[in-house]
Amino acid sequence: MSKGSVPDGQLMKRCREGDTSAFDTLYGRYRLQLFSYLNRLLPGQTAVVDDLFQETWIKVLKNVESYTDKERFLSWAFRIAHNVAIDHIRRNSRRESVPVDERLPAPEHVPWESMDREVIKHKVAEAIEELSVDQREVVLLRQRGVPFKEIAEIQDVSINTVLGRMHYAVKRLQKELGEYR
Template identity: 30%
Template sequence: MPEPAVTTAATDIETVLREHGAMLARIAGSYESERARRDDLLQEITVAVWRALPSWRGDASLRTFAARVAHNRAIDHLAREKRAQGDELDDHHPDPDASPVQHAETQQRREDLVAAVRRLPLGQRQVVVLALEGFSQNEIGQALGLEDNTVAQRLSRARRQLQQWLQGAA
């Protein structure tokens, strides 16, 4: 496969990773629970973004473009792996002022949420992960190639399902 052309300083892979690397890691974590597989997926995503950068025309933000590439790569990864999802994400920064009990409760809620998100059907999982990243419904639609009403419907269904599962875990 040919290597991509050199990109401008504003769209080089280092810039993308510096500005959006944590988001890409969380996207990988939402698809893959086992650390080694998650790291492999993140590497696949990084290479896919690097290769796709020359095709970015600025129709959507770089953040949206990177998220779309990441989700597409993750879907390809799932299709290849065909395996169930499981435990925790790595991008967690505990509150230094919280007590050990508060840390444990926060970590448990976080693990419950991540596990519940991984149980969602793929279409719902995709919109929820991007919503948790702070994407607007319009940006989610751009990233996933969906109409705004489809995004809203998937988010609504996913929220109801997550609420049901999480209330059952409490």
Template identity: 30%
Template sequence: MFEPNPPTDQPVNADPDQVLMLQYASGNARAFELLYSKHKGPLYRYFVRQIYDNQLAEDLYQEAWSRVIKAAANYQAKAKFTTWLYRIAHNLIIDHVRAKKPESSFSDTFEDEQETEFVASCLSESPEQLLQQQKKALLLKDCVKDLPQVQQEAFLLNIEMGFTAATIADIAGATVEATKSRLRYANKGLKACVDLKWQEVEYD
């Protein structure tokens, strides 16, 4: 089953990876090798961080590349290759989670509050201090696991991959505003979770 063509919000000239993908579609195997080498590490981590099962993450990772290969003949360079690649990965994870959980688990549940931009760091008010403390880093990792799936994905794509809210929205098939809300609530929830767990550690 081929993936849908990439969205149309990015110019072709902005993405060298598109050129490689088009070259691969024309029969250049070396072009695919270059794409694979560049994206294999981040893409694999994307699966591992959300699946927490190395074997299943490996299976989904291989399936993602299989879909890239199958879609090559119909590929159109209308968006950044990375956005298209992670949209394929996103769809695989959604299919996996939906097979295990009811559809309602994908809904964002936000409490009512004044409309403000939550710009504070997702780690703490002083990110450097948090990163210097191994225990808090481990607490953060545990807290990320407890986030709702849509918030977790948005957080990981933003923090680990450096994707903007607009790019994450393209990947997840959501609006930019919804994506900003997911990031805002993920940041807020992670800070509260780490603070609470840190207090428990201090009192042990």
């Protein structure tokens, strides 16, 4: 939020009063973060992500009364996006993934310094895709600087569960990406 901009809590209050421009401001402020979050949570599913993104914002608008100033708007919106994504995953238990032929081949013992940055980014993204949805979500939210306490609220689990998910995600990523250290 830049200096002089209206705080999220005030915008939500105005949304409750029917001010559509307040909603437009929140949408403009956070749309990229929420879209990116859903896109990374469900990689390779662009059409699904578009639908879930719209569903998330519809639920934000429908649930404007349940928002309290005690929580950050973005954490609250991430929780809604999380629930929308989890509901989708439960409905479609078979996870669609990127076809194998679209993935880059694994390099053979190439030193870190000489590797192309794009290849490394791709390998990291692939490794993150292979995590469980819960672990992937923790990693992605931490990448965005969301505190563990807020991640626990978003996932509706204890902070210890979130810390455990992060621990196992890091272990798995270290195992998968060990050759790039």
